[in-house]
Amino acid sequence: MNSNSFLKRYGIxxxxxxxxxxxxxxxxxxxxxxxxxxxxxxxxxxxxxxxxAVFEEKNTxxxxxxxxxxxxxxxxxxxxxxxxxxxxxxxxxxxLIWHGNSTQGSANFFYNTLSPTHLSLAxxxxxxxxxxxxxxxxxxxxxxxxxxxxxxxxxLRGEAKFARxxxxxxxxxxxxxxxxITGTDYTYNSTVKRLPIAAVYARIIEDLxxxxxxxxxxxxxxxxxxPNSYAAQALLARVYLYAGMWAEAANTASVVLNKTDTxxxxxxxxxxxxxxxxxxxxxxxxxxxxxxxxxxxxxIFNAGPPNSVALTNSLINSFEAGDQxxxxxxxxITKGSSNWYHSYKYKKTGSNTPQVEFSIVLRLAxxxxxxxxxxxxxxxxxxxxxxxxxxxxTAGLGNTIAVTQDEILDAILHERxxxxxxxxxxxFFDLKRFNSLxxxxxxxxxxxxxxxxxxxxxxxELNLNPxxxxxxxxx
Numbered sequence: 001m002n003s004n005s006f007l008k009r010y011g012i013x014x015x016x017x018x019x020x021x022x023x024x025x026x027x028x029x030x031x032x033x034x035x036x037x038x039x040x041x042x043x044x045x046x047x048x049x050x051x052x053a054v055f056e057e058k059n060t061x062x063x064x065x066x067x068x069x070x071x072x073x074x075x076x077x078x079x080x081x082x083x084x085x086x087x088x089x090x091x092x093x094x095x096l097i098w099h100g101n102s103t104q105g106s107a108n109f110f111y112n113t114l115s116p117t118h119l120s121l122a123x124x125x126x127x128x129x130x131x132x133x134x135x136x137x138x139x140x141x142x143x144x145x146x147x148x149x150x151x152x153x154x155x156l157r158g159e160a161k162f163a164r165x166x167x168x169x170x171x172x173x174x175x176x177x178x179x180x181i182t183g184t185d186y187t188y189n190s191t192v193k194r195l196p197i198a199a200v201y202a203r204i205i206e207d208l209x210x211x212x213x214x215x216x217x218x219x220x221x222x223x224x225x226x227p228n229s230y231a232a233q234a235l236l237a238r239v240y241l242y243a244g245m246w247a248e249a250a251n252t253a254s255v256v257l258n259k260t261d262t263x264x265x266x267x268x269x270x271x272x273x274x275x276x277x278x279x280x281x282x283x284x285x286x287x288x289x290x291x292x293x294x295x296x297x298x299x300i301f302n303a304g305p306p307n308s309v310a311l312t313n314s315l316i317n318s319f320e321a322g323d324q325x326x327x328x329x330x331x332x333i334t335k336g337s338s339n340w341y342h343s344y345k346y347k348k349t350g351s352n353t354p355q356v357e358f359s360i361v362l363r364l365a366x367x368x369x370x371x372x373x374x375x376x377x378x379x380x381x382x383x384x385x386x387x388x389x390x391x392x393x394t395a396g397l398g399n400t401i402a403v404t405q406d407e408i409l410d411a412i413l414h415e416r417x418x419x420x421x422x423x424x425x426x427x428f429f430d431l432k433r434f435n436s437l438x439x440x441x442x443x444x445x446x447x448x449x450x451x452x453x454x455x456x457x458x459x460x461e462l463n464l465n466p467x468x469x470x471x472x473x474x475x
Contacts, residue, residue: 055141058152065156068134068163073284076127077170080294080359087298087309089425094444096309112445116459116475125458128167129181135160136184158214162227165207169239172200173429176454193467201243208236224280230256231282234362241370242433250374253367263364267394269328273345273357281362293359296346299422304335311341319418324396343422365391369416376408384408391415449474
């Protein structure tokens with residue numbers, strides 16, 4: 001796909017939005033008058049855009065899929081906005097401190113007072129499964145299309161399966177046993193049961209393995225906002241790691257790391273989060289050509305005290321002397337004798353500034369950390385240290401002094417903390433994977449219990465679908 005085709009597919013003149021109506025498997029492409037960005041334009045009247053019409057035309061079919069990614073970027077738990085998981089799970093762990101009003105929903109994450117009636121939890125659940133439903137509608141619509149070329153069908157199915165796996169992965173991390181939805185039968189979906197964690201992982205892996213075969217190896221555009229097969233490999237490497245499949249995690253991360261003609265390590269820390277970074281595997285494009293990331297707006301403040309979130313002292317103090325990530329990726333704000341710190345990976349706010357940054361979802365550093373951990377857990381200690389040292393040396397640090405397997409794993413957990421902070425809840429999920437949640441949070445969170453490793457299922461969902469019961473323990 002050439003650049004002109006891509007711009008037509010992901011333009012910025014108006015929004016094309018896929019509206020999913022509960023109980024009706026219809027996709028309507030609606031032009032939002034006061035919207036964000038446009039992904040493509042359609043000449044077909046809205047009244048005629050039923051499921052069949054959408055997937056008989058290439059531009060509307062790609063628009064339907066593009067909107068799935070737009071919804072992931074803009075709504076629910078996977079957004080970089082203040083309402084998203086990146087900020088809230090940072091508060092729930094030990095990365096962020098809350099400076100806002102104690103009556104706001106974010107305070108419940110920070111003070112460990114979440115309940116099944118918390119509005120954000122219901123919003124995250126509902127938007128996640130709406131996004132999954134939309135991905136399924138693309139898969140079903142493509143399967144029934146008579147006019148789309150096979151190459152387009154494959155690419156759309158690959159993107160949809162990637163998105164479906166990605167959203168399910170995070171639903172799984174937050175709630176444990178969850179449904180895995182693969183169809184658009186609303187009656188069935190409304191009564192579905194939760195699957196065991198192992199079964200959900202198996203479904204995610206199956207989707208990603210399929211996506212790898214369906215997606216093109218090369219990006220359709222240099223911006224890397226549309227996942228290719230290597231983005232699916234990168235996500236699969238993360239899934240394998242979380243599932244404890246060490247050999248598979250190491251091998252899959254290597255597939256991405258070995259693609260050196262596409263993924264080139266960036267040694268300048270100030271360039272890692274620029275939109276053209278060669279270490280980026282997949283990223284969200286901002287909503288218009290005049291915006292930067294939502295993460296920048298979420299984290300950056302220019303005067304103290306902050307009115308929302310700041311980095312915790314425990315995170316600041318975790319950086320070793322001479323670690324350039326502290327100097328380049330964290331900004332100090334002072335007022336009198338008071339100090340506050342904010343994440344400064346993204347250095348531009350979202351409004352009316354030259355566009356230099358996109359929201360990075362998957363990047364090369366994580367692949368090194370995945371392979372390092374997977375190798376260490378298999379006893380390949382020297383190779384594990386080599387991968388870890390790539391990260392450390394770029395940060396201006398010497399090679400790790402860890403020797404034993406336990407020491408190396410502790411060093412990897414620490415390196416993930418200072419490399420991946422404020423990105424997609426990594427810290428909380430890492431502490432959980434390393435069985436370190438209780439030791440890390442019991443002294444900083446009031447009434448912390450082991451059961452707090454999972455969030456409460458939204459009460460509204462339990463009321464609507466009793467098959468989702470029982471509630472997660474502790475709630």
